[in-house]
Amino acid sequence: xxxxxxLLTVSYEYRHEYGHLRAFFDGLAEGRAVxxxxxxxxxxxxxxxxxxxxxxxxxxxxxxxxxxxxTITPDPxxxxxxxxxxxxxxxACNLATVTVRAAAGAVVGxxxxxxxxxxxxxxxxxxxxxx
Amino acid sequence: xxxASILGGAVRPFGRCQDGTTPRDWARDVVRDxxxxxxxxxxDLDSVVVAVESDHLMLQLSPGALLADEVGCYGVSxxxxxxxxASGAAGVASAVAQVKAGLANAVLVLGVEHAAxxxxxxxxxxxxxxxxxxxxxxxxxFLPIHHYAxxxxxxxxxxxxxxxxxxxxxxxxxxxxxxxxxxHRPADLTAGEVAATDMISTPYRRAxxxxxxxGAAAIVIxxxxxxxxxxxxxxxxxxxxxxNDRVRLGDRASPGRFLAKxxxxxxxxxxxxxxxxxxxxxxxxVYDAFAGAELQALEAxxxxxxxxxxxxLDEGRLYGDGAVGVNLSGGLIGQGAAPxxxxxxxxxxxxxxxxxxxxxxxxxxxxxxxxxxxxxxxGVGTVCFSHILEGE
Numbered sequence: 279x280x281x282x283x284x285l286l287t288v289s290y291e292y293r294h295e296y297g298h299l300r301a302f303f304d305g306l307a308e309g310r311a312v313x314x315x316x317x318x319x320x321x322x323x324x325x326x327x328x329x330x331x332x333x334x335x336x337x338x339x340x341x342x343x344x345x346x347x348x349t350i351t352p353d354p355x356x357x358x359x360x361x362x363x364x365x366x367x368x369x370a371c372n373l374a375t376v377t378v379r380a381a382a383g384a385v386v387g388x389x390x391x392x393x394x395x396x397x398x399x400x401x402x403x404x405x406x407x408x409x
Numbered sequence: 410x411x412x413a414s415i416l417g418g419a420v421r422p423f424g425r426c427q428d429g430t431t432p433r434d435w436a437r438d439v440v441r442d443x444x445x446x447x448x449x450x451x452x453d454l455d456s457v458v459v460a461v462e463s464d465h466l467m468l469q470l471s472p473g474a475l476l477a478d479e480v481g482c483y484g485v486s487x488x489x490x491x492x493x494x495a496s497g498a499a500g501v502a503s504a505v506a507q508v509k510a511g512l513a514n515a516v517l518v519l520g521v522e523h524a525a526x527x528x529x530x531x532x533x534x535x536x537x538x539x540x541x542x543x544x545x546x547x548x549x550x551f552l553p554i555h556h557y558a559x560x561x562x563x564x565x566x567x568x569x570x571x572x573x574x575x576x577x578x579x580x581x582x583x584x585x586x587x588x589x590x591x592x593h594r595p596a597d598l599t600a601g602e603v604a605a606t607d608m609i610s611t612p613y614r615r616a617x618x619x620x621x622x623x624g625a626a627a628i629v630i631x632x633x634x635x636x637x638x639x640x641x642x643x644x645x646x647x648x649x650x651x652x653n654d655r656v657r658l659g660d661r662a663s664p665g666r667f668l669a670k671x672x673x674x675x676x677x678x679x680x681x682x683x684x685x686x687x688x689x690x691x692x693x694x695v696y697d698a699f700a701g702a703e704l705q706a707l708e709a710x711x712x713x714x715x716x717x718x719x720x721x722l723d724e725g726r727l728y729g730d731g732a733v734g735v736n737l738s739g740g741l742i743g744q745g746a747a748p749x750x751x752x753x754x755x756x757x758x759x760x761x762x763x764x765x766x767x768x769x770x771x772x773x774x775x776x777x778x779x780x781x782x783x784x785x786x787x788g789v790g791t792v793c794f795s796h797i798l799e800g801e
Contacts, residue, residue, distance in 0.1 A: 299544060322545050328655065347664070349558035351610040362555040362610070364659050373659030375546050375559070 298325050301336045309394035311339040311367045321370040329371075339368030341392040346373060348384050365390060411632040413508040414645045415798075416515070417447025418628035418757040423593040423745030425525040426623040432467060432521045433479045435625035440480040440519060443627035448637055454629075455513035456486040460500035460520040462493055462748035462787075465536050467523045476519060486513065492651075493540055493787020494698060496520065497626065498752025498794035504630035505649045505796075514635035520750035521625045533621060541788060542657050554618065554699070556789045558610040560658055561701035563665030565612060568718045570704060572612055576600040578700040579616050579742055581728065586739025588770040591754060593622045593745025617700040619740070624747025626754045642764040642777070646756075648681030648797030650674075656791055667790030670709035674784070677795035683780075687712045691778030692734035692762060692769065694755040696785045697741050706784055707735065734778070737762065737769045748787075755783040756796055763800045 296303050302323050305312030313321030314334035320327070321339050343365040351360045361384035364373040378384045379393070419442030421435045444450060459473035469475060473489030486507075492499035497520035504516035524533060539547035541556055564570060580600050586592035598616070606615040630646065652672035658664040674687070683689065687710040695706035707713065712733060713721035721727050728735065738744045738758040741751065759781040761767045779800045786793040 296544070302545075322657070322659075324660065328660070347559045347562045349555055349562060349610045349612075350608075351555070352608055362551060362559065364559050364664065372657075373664070375549075375551055375555070375657070375659060377550070 299323070305338070306392065307395045309341055309392045311341045311343075311392055313337055313339050313367075313370055318371040319369050320372050321367045322372070322374055324372075339370055341367065343367035343374070343376075343390050343392070345378070345384060345386055345388045345390060348378065348386060350384065363390075367392070410509050411511060411634055412645050412647075413505040413630050414633050414636055414643050415756070415760045416449065416629040416631040416636050416639070417443055417445075418626065418753065418760070419443040419446055420591045420626040420750070420754045420757055421624055422591045423622040423624040423747050423750070423754070427526055432523045432623075432625065433476070435623075436476045436479050436519055436521055439625045439627040440517065443517070443629055447629040447631070448639060449515060449629065451482055453515050454482060454485055454517050456488070456504070456507055456516040457482050458500040458503045458516060458518045459487070459489045460491070460496040460518060460749045460753070461489065462491055462496045462522055463524075463536060463540075466528065466533065467521070468527075472521070476521060480519065482517065492792045492794065494696065494746070494748045495651075495752055495785035495787045495792055495794045496749045497754070498756075498783065498785035498796065499651070501628065501630065501646070501752060501756055501796060502649045502651060502794055504628075505646050508630055508632050513632075515629060515631045517627060517629055518753060519625070519627045520747075520753045522747035522749040523623055524621045524747060525623045530621075546657065554610045554613060556658055557699045557702060558613050560665050560705070560789050561612060561699065563663075564701060564705050564708075567665055568704075568708065570701070570719070572604065573600065574704065574722065575612060575617050575700040576603040578697065578703050579603045582697060582703070582736050582740040582743040584743075585737050585770045586743025588768070589738050589744055589758070591758070592739045592743050593620055594743055595739065612701070613699055619698050619742045619746040622745035622747040624745060624750040624754070626750035626757065628753050628757055641766070643801045644760045644763050644798050645801070646796055647799045648677035648679075648683070648795065650676035650680060651792065651794045652676065653792045654790060656788060658789060665705070667705050667709040667786070667793065670706060670784060670786060670790050670793040670795075671711070673793040673795040674710050674782070677782070677797050681797045681799070683797065686714075687782075688714055688733060690733055690780050690782050692737055692759060692781040694736055694738060694740065694759060694781075694783045697736060698746060700742065702790075703736065703740060705790065709790070710782075710784065734769050752783065752785040752794065755785065756798065759783055759798050763798060
């Protein structure tokens with residue numbers, strides 16, 4: 279059987295058009311929370327509200343959120359600790375999955391703020407950081 | 410409406426395949442053995458359903474056509490199905506639907522996954538990360554374990570589940586796998602040994618995670634009216650149903666609960682005419698991609714009955730003597746996880762149990778069960794399938 283390591287490299291190094299998510303991603307790069315709203319507010323945005331069935335429009339929410347659930351992921355290779363949290367931003371009715379910096383202290387109830395991108399990255403989803 | 414029964418099947422033992430064979434070899438082997446076990450030939454098949462979760466893992470786009478060709482099936486109705494970790498279960502659901510609709514007398518379901526041995530582990534994990542919301546979560550680097558761990562944090566808080574409860578799931582399932590010749594990771598562990606493994610993402614330690622497995626399985630579903638008689642007990646699939654939920658946990662009203670699983674199970678029970686709930690089953694195979702997912706599944710199925718889930722655990726209603734047998738195959742944690750094949754292997758294990766061809770581990774005095782169910786899902790309880798099996 280051939281060693282596919284030499285034949286194929288799975289790469290995420292591509293970008294694509296984001297459609298209705300463009301404002302969300304552009305906002306993330308600047309540390310802003312661009313979601314959507316109908317009668318409810320959504321962050322991340324949903325174009326179709328699964329409550330009232332209406333098409334939502336973009337809206338900006340507070341970039342300050344609060345951790346509702348968190349998982350801590352030690353990384354033995356770099357002696358670092360990463361945390362991934364479900365956090366509520368502003369008055370959103372849903373929760374966003376975010377990477378939390380200063381993870382060792384990440385706890386439920388902790389307030390956090392979306393942080394602007396520090397470096398260009400391959401995909402703007404990687405801006406989904408908070409501190 | 411015709412009844413749909415299991416005519417036969419075969420499983421290639423799950424594991425990390427390093428013997429030089431490929432999914433094409435596994436497919437030929439399991440189809441040959443499944444047809445032999447069913448007592449029919451290729452020409453008897455009206456339809457073939459191929460279940461593969463990921464073209465990216467297999468490095469083969471349109472695997473349905475290739476695998477049908479590889480196993481020598483031509484001129485049949487051919488479908489490829491995908492439902493994440495429940496892909497194999499989705500294949501069985503498709504077969505049952507075809508038989509009950511009168512579109513086919515005999516359907517072969519072939520499930521294959523090449524997940525463990527030919528790509529780098531981090532690439533496989535990254536690809537699986539894209540099986541959630543790729544744009545918003547997958548490309549941000551969130552992996553399946555992050556989603557499962559977050560969901561479990563909520564479940565643990567809501568139902569007062571402890572890390573020790575998770576350790577005990579692993580001990581039971583890996584021990585159950587000792588009696589299963591198809592199993593990837595049979596072992597006799599102590600709870601202390603499980604608790605001593607590396608923390609991956611709280612609350613999950615390494616031993617709480619099911620392995621990525623290579624594997625293949627095939628099953629023949631046939632109409633009762635057409636199927637030849639066999640010298641073993643016939644097992645009918647009396648209920649089959651699926652239901653889905655929002656992909657992102659954060660968009661769900663209860664991120665810790667598998668509500669779609671509850672819906673799928675209720676629909677399958679309704680189809681089978683079962684009104685007395687989960688505790689009327691003698692054995693269930695549930696989708697324990699991670700140890701806590703087993704507990705989340707049992708809660709969704711209502712196996713705790715009319716007491717709280719915590720009370721049911723403490724009183725041995727879920728795992729004690731006389732309780733419904735849970736993951737007697739070893740589950741994904743013990744038997745392994747090859748998504749295209751997993752749902753098929755779950756059902757074939759139960760069919761063998763019900764026809765007296767395997768014994769439940771540690772329960773040799775128990776008679777072969779009459780009613781069982783298999784549960785599988787893709788995502789984090791996102792796309793859920795329930796199959797109810799009843800013996801003649």
